[in-house]
Amino acid sequence: KAGVTQTPRYLIKTRGQQVTLSCSPISGHRSVSWYQQTPGQGLQFLFEYFSETQRNKGNFPGRFSGRQFSNSRSEMNVSTLELGDSALYLCASSLRASGGPSYEQYFGPGTRLTVT
């Protein structure tokens, strides 16, 4: 079974621009979560989507948004980029369903975003 895929793998943007990152979950997984990883803050939860609905949200400003499509693929968007948004953005998918038991989350390779 193919793993979680993310595109693009690397991205360089300038301050003020916006960016869209894409994530395709493992086949059959309907829950997709996004995380930001930086050397200073570690891995931080951004949001989780299930059945095209945002189910959970971390403590990030409104510039960070996401969506999920009917095929479970997900995108996240960051508008008005700041230097501090430079990070590895990871997406993870799981079998977790609404109100169901816990399932492990599997991570994609990440998108390395550099803001200059």
Added chain:
Amino acid sequence: EDKVVQSPLSLVVHEGDTVTLNCSYEVTNFRSLLWYKQEKKAPTFLFMLTSSGIEKKSGRLSSILDKKELFSILNITATQTGDSAVYLCAAEGWGKLQFGAGTQVVVTP
């Protein structure tokens, strides 16, 4: 405020040694504790623990959860240079993973 604390932050061991990594947590609506290994890429899944006192094993790695004292440990026996990585623990509360800062393990030949 939810928090996950890992200790030690880093350690250096010789091949063949045994290492024990610690993870304590305080997470709202806690449901599971997960361990990941991260080399210079995305975290790879190791274990998910939901019940206290039941050890999970995979080869030389094992882990256990204590839900009363709110901690977990990850053991690696007979370490190899390929075990060098950052080990992350995460406490899950309704799908949201709260990660610790990680323990950097360096295994020297």
